[in-house]
Amino acid sequence: MDFSFKLVKKDQKTHARAGTISTPHGKIETPAFSPVATKASVKGLTSEDLKEANTQVVLANAYHLYLRPGVETIENFGGFAPFMKWEGPTITDSGGYQVSFLWQKTRKKEQGIRNKARVTDFGMYFYSHIDGSEHVLTPKISMEIQHALAADIIMALDQPMSQRFSREKNKDAYIRTLKWEEESFKVWKELESKRKNGSFQALFGIIQGQTDKKLRRECLKFILDTGFPGIAIGDESIGADPRITAKSLDAISHFLPDDKPLHALGLGGGPEGVFEAVTRGVDIFDNASVTRMARTGLLFIYPEDGGKVGNKFRLNIKSGRFKGDRKPISKKCLCYTCKNYSRGYIHHLLVSEEPLGVRLTTIHNIHFYNDLMIRIRKAIIEDRFLELKKYWLGRSRV
């Protein structure tokens, strides 16, 4: 088996831990951030850019790649990683999240297309946002798609819970998720047993349950009993507000095994959210807003630059006050962008909608997150994690 998680160091006072995930395509030193390459592309960057920004792993999406360019195309390239010329470890998401929240993401220019999804125990019926064609996603189909996309880490099909759902609907989603994960596991086992190329994909089960401690624990127990190689935690509570995320994680921190990594799906909340999540045992996470914010001009800065909880560790480079500013985005940052370009120039690029602006800001934000994770890992290993956390967050909220 080409997949393992080994602890390097466990923090004494918190659940924070440093470890190494080994995959057929290399190691991931944790805690780690995974940039999101939904459609086999981190918007604006080449794989060399990603590498230079210290990226260890990227995450792509089954829903999007299935609809376009299609599974066969990618299979012929040997997976989405060779397709995008990425040589390191990779993750794919099952597509459950996408289908679940399609209905609320209708965009004005695409309003002509049917966008309702219908979920039954059998699967998720949905209409393509591209051409309106009808499709169904089941645990088996999701596993087959992800098998073809050939990431090192794949996700079971789930139906994420939401604060906007009724109690009843959330209960259904929870029960259905357990059922689908079990089914995903069976199909995955079968696909792995038939494998001829000596590779291996690690299937992660997803813990649902929002901030309900009982459900979270029950779900974790189910995932461990079933024997998934890794654990993911999902649904809407792993989101923007670090305190709600913390509440969800607190339910399971004590029960995390040492030999399985915990992935937080879509972990939000900026650097503050990262510290709170790592405090509670998160080893790896992905987040789309890091790169999305880069595109809209929200750039991360260090405490040395004035970054703090109050300003969410970021500045808005599009703001008129940066026009003509000759300083780099951050004086502390060692990314390609900060080493070579000024705030004034980047301000100009984004305001003028020059594509180069997106590339430079995305490089910076990804480098920032990766560097933050490197610092956190180092602090855990050197027994000063809480010290680092306090330095960043000020008076700790924990």
Next chain:
RNA sequence: GUCAAGGUGGCGGAGUGGACAAUCGCACCAGACUGUAAAUCUGGCGCCCGAACGGGCUACGGGGGUUCGAAUCCCUCCCUUGACA
């Protein structure tokens, strides 16, 4: 010089007697951003007072007029563009 069309907020451009401090777009300002249907979306955008409902002032080239009421109608002047000389 004659004829024609036109002059509206930072810009473009609607409105052609009351519902107009004036649609809309751009620019500008602020905010948001979860397993990316996002280089997107939301809000503000004459000045002053107010937390808000709201109130006051100044404004559709200048001046004058008609009218209870004018960005809108009439007179006159100035300016722009096009055609003819």
